[in-house]
Amino acid sequence: MPGTESAAARTNILVVDDDADMLRLLSMRLTAAGYRVTAVGSAEAALNQLDIEQPQLVLSDVQLPGRDGLALFDLVRARHPALPVILLTAHGTIPDAVEATARGVFTYLTKPFDGKALLDKIAQALALSAPTAAVVPKGGHDESWRDEIVSRSARMAEVLAEAKMVAQSDASVLMLGDSGTGKELLARAIHKASSRAKKPFVAVNCGAIPEALLESELFGHMRGAFTDAVTNHKGLFQTADGGTLLLDEIGDMPLALQVKLLRVLQERAVRPLGSSQSIPVDVRILSATHRDLEVAMAAKEFREDLYYRLNVVTLTLPPLGERREDIALLAQHFLQTLATKYSKRLSGFAPEALKALTTATWPGNVRQLHNVVEQVCALSTTPLVPLALVQRALRQPAIEVLPYAEAKRKFEREYLINLLKLTDGNAADAARLADRNRTEFYRLMQKHELTPGLFKGDSAASGEPVAEPRQG
Incomplete structure (x- = not known):
């Protein structure tokens, strides 16, 4: 398939081995898998090649003339901390290779190795080290509108394509999805891709604010409107004027307030509590919920007329379990972000730890994954996060996962x-x-x-x- 070869050819692997036959075999195998291969016979030649062009991965034998593979790794790590390195080792040098993984080598394979295992490890290493830019579609289009959403899965690609399309209009969007799937991030992305991007984006969680305060928060109040109203207060509709307002957890909004919200949407004006005057507002409404609003309507807990006003376009975010190809990418993204917070030099996850993450159930979705990565980041004492820490974090009940x-x-x-x-x-x-x-x-x-x-x-x-x- 020409398209596949051309896409893979952009991924360059630097292969280092002083055995000419092994070097030829590795080059043939990787080229057949669609990678572009640069083959050299020594650590010195590899370092020279790194000065000319940085590859996406280094695959090196441990036993090399002059500088060995471990010394090469140390120099690669000093120059390019995020560049993944895989070592090939004979049985006699396994202890050295094990120690190297603790220092940040992605993994090692013992000779003779299985060809499929090698390709699997390379794919894992490339997935973990891939920059966010790797998910930008071809064609050079500006994709900064969705730069907070880290994904390479087909499911999310479909959602993002629909989101970008609907962003061009002022249509109301209802975002559905389990808690922790990233509905607010998607709302921010839609705002950034819209003509309102330079105006405010305001988010309010309708379930987190007591009913008595929510009306004042949304529509504002005048001084003296109630006991604690000592000054005039501009509501969130006015704050978001010209921009976008996200009504998060709209399914938790009390019925009495649903009536008032509907009136605001119909009249495009708000009346602050205690005021006799309506104030025009120009706001694009996005709403989100993890509840089934059709069930809520049947139970008379959500107004049908408001539902149809909000639900011009529906976007459904998949749970993390249905986009497993994103787990490794998200985990590495969170690790890199959190490493700065905890002043740690972390390069990634041990292969077994990565497997544990990608096969976990994730009832709390992306939010839970972030919490687990934050815990292991805080506790890790080695550049590669070990399996034991990930298992510990997954076993611990994550109360904070609940909104x-x-x-x-x-x-x-x-x-x-x-x-x-x-x-x-x-x-x-x-x-x-x-x-x-x-x-x-x-x-x-x-x-x-x-x-x-x-x-x-x-x-x-x-x-x-x-x-x-x-x-x-």
Whole structure:
């Protein structure tokens, strides 16, 4: 396939071996795999070649005349810290090669080695060391609009292509996806690719702000509008005027506020609390949620007219488990960023550690991956992050993976369940303990699909309340 050969030919591998037959065999194998190969017979020749052209990877034998492969690695690392090096070693030099991996060599292979294993290790090393620019499409187009989104997967490429297309219009976009998939990053990218890029981008999490404050945050208030309103306050719609407003976790917005939001979208004007005057606003609306809004509409928890106003275009972000080819790239990107924060010289992950990352389940998606990489970055004492640290980080429950709104909702439901268990399903007593009036308490129970009857008698004894009555 000519297209494949031409794309791969840009990847140059510097091969170093003083055995002419081995050098020829490696060159043939790598050339057949589509790589461009520069072959030299000594460390000195390799260093000279590095002065002429920097390759994407160095593949070197450990036993070389003059400077050996380990000395060559030290010099390569000093000149080009991010350049991956793979060592080929005979059984007698395995201890040296193992020590070299602790110093930052990507990996080593013992002779005789399997050809497929060699190609797999090379592919892993190139994936980890590939700069973000490697994901920019051909043609020289400016892709800086999406420079915060690190990806090479086909699934994300489709989403980004749609995002760039819709960015050219002012259509409202609803972004769907599990928590931690990067919906806010996508919203920022859409804003940067739009004609509004030089105007403000403002994001608000509708589930993280108490209902009593959210209206004031969105629409503003006048001095004296309520007890604590000591000055005029400009709302986020006005702050984002001319630009883009992201309504994150829109599915958690209270119904009463949904009505007011719909009016603002229809009239393109906001009326701050305590004001009799409406203020025109020019804002492009992006919204995001991990909730199924169609289910919420069926439960009368989300207005249909607002849904159709927000959902002109839908973009769905895949979970990390459906874009596994991005995991290594993201992990290395986070590692490089966080290494500066922790003042560490980190070059990457040991192959076994990388495999553990790419095969993990990632219920918290990209956010969880970032947390895991931050933990291993803080604890790592070697340039290559070892498997043990990754396993430790993956085993540790990641509470911080939950967004605030989701953690709040989970706590609230567990709190109600514990109160109803304590009072044997007596809602009046539970409301009294919670210091809430009975009407508000019933509203909370309805929100979490709990009824007092579930906690009376046998239901309470079982310790497992359910949202619906038992069948049969």
